[in-house]
Amino acid sequence: MTKGVRLAIVGATGAVGQEMMKILEEREFKVKELICLADPREEGNKVRFRDEDLTVKAANAAAFKQADIALFAVNTDISKALAPLARENNCLVIDNSYAFRLEENVPLVVPEVNPEDIAKHQGIIANPNCSTTIMVVALNPIHKAARLKRVLVSTYQAVSGAGKAGIDELEQHVRAYLAGDDIVPEVFQHPIAFNLIPHIDDFLSDNYTREEMKLVWETRKIMHAPDLKIAATAVRVPVFRSHSESITVETELPLKVDEVKTIFSQAPGVVLQDQPENKLYPMPLYTSNKDEVYVGRIRQDLSLDNGILFWVVADQIRKGAATNAIQIAEIVVNDSLY
Amino acid sequence: MTKGVRLAIVGATGAVGQEMMKILEEREFKVKELICLADPREEGNKVRFRDEDLTVKAANAAAFKQADIALFAVNTDISKALAPLARENNCLVIDNSYAFRLEENVPLVVPEVNPEDIAKHQGIIANPNCSTTIMVVALNPIHKAARLKRVLVSTYQAVSGAGKAGIDELEQHVRAYLAGDDIVPEVFQHPIAFNLIPHIDDFLSDNYTREEMKLVWETRKIMHAPDLKIAATAVRVPVFRSHSESITVETELPLKVDEVKTIFSQAPGVVLQDQPENKLYPMPLYTSNKDEVYVGRIRQDLSLDNGILFWVVADQIRKGAATNAIQIAEIVVNDSLY
Secondary structure (H helix, E strand, O other): OOOOEEEEEEOOOOHHHHHHHHHHHHOOOOEEEEEEEEOHHHOOOEEEEOOEEEEOEEOOHHHHHOOOEEEEOOOHHHHHHHHHHHHHOOOEEEEOOOOOOOOOOOOEOOOOOOHHHHHHOOOEEEOOOHHHHHHHHHHHHHHHHHOEEEEEEEEEEOHHHHHHHHHHHHHHHHHHHHHOOOOOOOOOOOOOOOOOEOOOOOEOOOOOEHHHHHHHHHHHHHOOOOOOEEEEEOOEOOOOOOEEEEEEEEEOOOOOHHHHHHHHHHOOOEEEOOEHHHOEOOOHHHOOOOOOEEEEEEEEOOOOOOEEEEEEEEOOOHHHHHHHHHHHHHHHHHOOOO | OOOOEEEEEEOOOOHHHHHHHHHHHHOOOOEEEEEEEEOHHHOOOEEEEOOEEEEOEEOOHHHHHOOOEEEEOOOHHHHHHHHHHHHHOOOEEEEOOOOOOOOOOOOEOOOOOOHHHHHHOOOEEEOOOHHHHHHHHHHHHHHHHHOEEEEEEEEEEOHHHHHHHHHHHHHHHHHHHHHOOOOOOOOOOOOOOOOOEOOOOOEOOOOOEHHHHHHHHHHHHHOOOOOOEEEEEOOEOOOOOOEEEEEEEEEOOOOOHHHHHHHHHHOOOEEEOOEHHHOEOOOHHHOOOOOOEEEEEEEEOOOOOOEEEEEEEEOOOHHHHHHHHHHHHHHHHHOOOO
């Protein structure tokens, strides 16, 4: 018998699903069988994996019966509908949507931060929101070293957060703008070319968006820090891939900039990129297709004694979604937790 | 004798200089004579003003002798060289560069905030940095109502901050990117198309950029708040005009979101734009060619009792530079302070 797991990808034809297949190849994930699932309308289409054309199948009970683990890369409604079906058929779900993230019995995991939570799963493990994943990889080593008291974050989020349709819309809007043509927003609320939209996901009652509140709720759950004070502003920017974040933290213990640099240089999943004299700092154009979280522009907060400012960038589709899910799957497989 | 002043514009052919001429027309500024000055290499060129072609002259002592007021829209080095010459020739300088802003005897003025400082001038009045001007118009009414203790700002700055060359470079980089051509940055440190560059102006010794420190130093001077705690992160974004800022303030007195909305709706130079249910919030694409500072996304800071978060956008070339200088000139003329 071939060693490895029978792995399903739900949403195999989307931006995150496609990236997952690329990452499975790169990391030589031990797949006995890859089962590519998608909307029934896409049944019969082909997707490429390890020099083979695989046929896309409909995501249904029969399909989940064939799989040990399913990576879900679909929206919240589809996850809500299909994840219970997978679980009933003894297929462990690693879900990228918002559907189950805050449920008590669902571990919400960033492997660099809380890998131990994976073992507590009851059939579903949740992958956090992309901006949250990127932020906590940077926050956690600071928290361990000096205890976080308060976090303020302003995001600069790429259009890839809205999937392939978001990427296409930015290019289309830019071409229309340069040609002087009319711009018709479909994916985003407003034209995104040469613009900034401070509106990601729905508005909630207190004038925060759900995207902003995800940064609060999910960070607290992942870091096991239910009282951590966090406030966020989330902004869509005309960048194709990679989210950026301007972060201010207040810590219980004082930290010097040099200590923070040492902490980041030793932190798992972090690349320290902080040499202003060489014009070296994280930028979204250069972190695409990378799995790490890039941190730079580290400064002492001039407005607070125990405060540090820094700038974080990471590929939203990779570490923000696909890579994190596959890292979880690797731990599940290594520990035979499925 | 024709009523009005003899007004010179130094740098009349640049982005800010051209905008100044547009605004002088719009606001029906009483100009007896407009003297367009620029680099000697541009001498003899024509610029359009009130349906006339004016001839560009070299900026020298003879030219300043003909003028009552000179609006300087040139870089710091040129201002340093020419402003003393203007002053010696009894021409009042309103300078847009960084050259004199922090000098003790030079008022640094945003008319909505500290118009009374204009009267203290000794021949030079400074126009603040664009990001600072935009921020203080929003901060000042909050400060008056509840006393600011601490300000944190992350900027999203348009390429127009680097003048016409910056605007041209963004368009050129975007076209090259879409065509798959090589991108050669000249104005910016890195390619700006579909990218973010957390590096504006030079780096100083503590890893802050001068742009970030201008937000600290200039805000304190304009607001007469030498101890106000401020920390800033300044980021260049691929937007043509209008700077945006994500601002967090801590106040001595508590403020409710509704009170803040009332304060902003009555504040001079501010347009409140905060109706998330109608997808209405400030965006740079829609504030170009406007003179006001747009404020929205007002929220209670979830991480602090006396904290407010908001989002500010304004045209960098207008309120951030040209409009503010002309507002100063209007006060000078009305009060005959030249």
